[in-house]
Amino acid sequence: MNELLSQFELNSQENFSILTFLLNIIIAIILLFILSKLYVKYGNSISNREQLSRVFILVGVTTFIIISIVKSSLALSLGLVGALSIVRFRTAIKEPEELGFFFISIAVGLGMGANQFLPTFTGFVLLALVIVLMKKNKLSDSISQNLILSLSTTDKNGNEIIDEISSVLSMHTTQLEMKRLNITKENFDVNFLINLSNLEGLQVIAKELKNLDADINITFIDSGI
Template sequence: MQEQTFLNDIANQFGSAESSIVDFLINIFITIILSYIIGLVYSKYGNSLSNRKKLMQTFVLISVTVMLVISIVKSSLALSLGLVGALSIVRFRTAIKEPEELVYFFVAIALGLGMGANQRIVTLTGAIVIILYIVIQNMNSVRHAVQQNLIVTIANTSDKGLDENVILELLRNHCSKIELRRLDDINNSTELSLNVEFNDFESIIKAKNDLKSIGDIQFSFIENY
């Protein structure tokens, strides 16, 4: 009993007190709205090769889950210490391939932490600043350009004169912007993952025809949405 009282006293010194049900409902509603907005921003302005519309759906779940955990453990130092021990056995089996995805996951987690700790003003201010920064950063991008994710696979057994530089040089004739996202050497083949930008749809068709004519390669144009 004395040990439990001692732990509660320490928790109270750090401002960890149980929230009312009204505060909890307000916080969870704000968390859902903010994380959903962050997901929309990621879907519109993100550049990762993964399916952003599906990934954005996880942001709300991550934020609400983190907020729920923090809301529970913040009232008890013993529960907080137990959470540290429980999380030490968690392992992520699927690697996050894009640094951008990791950043947005951290934003979603931060929203849950802030609202779970009942820090509404700080969390709202931080979320607004992050959203404005992302929007302003992308305001200078070309709005009418056609952005595509291009996956090119080159068989290593094909013509030795055909390599990555040939592909990139060909695309420069049709693309206003080329970004090499990944370069993989897998099972006797080389795979290029590119983010490319065309001025119009006709440029995509011309690039496709030129790619077909240069040798034994496979390629896929994927809408950057």
């Protein structure tokens, strides 16, 4: 019973070490700073990555301070759960990648706040390697593009021009899927999802499509946007 009641005691200063606290928070800030640079350099978000990267440090350090305060008191931990249950974040996460980096920053704050340096540091290094390798692999292996074609009908009917476009795309892509087709009296729009092995393929495709119809309008849009 005494051990159970002791968990609710708010005074845990006898277990607090200012040296350990400062060392852990400095390490946490360094790791979070590295994370912010990784996001700026290797992130795919179209938003202002430089501005968002600063938030990772604030979130991580705030998490570190909270965990440092509540980790030795069950009463404070329960109070934190109750406080968080009434908090509502009004700013939506625009892209899943942003959520992933936020979780990494929170994990760093949790680990260092709980004085778990080795698993936190090891996990962070592995995640950093994964982020770098995934970006390198994406740049070297393939380029996913959403190809939007808009052209005016001439003496060819829609089926003929679509077959010719598909034939050109299939020769220079590793993946070809029609996603949208809109036909009117004057023109028709068609969207294809394609996968290219290199950037030069974009120029080749544009040239050959222009040979089919000089009035064709071609737009390349990254499918990640």
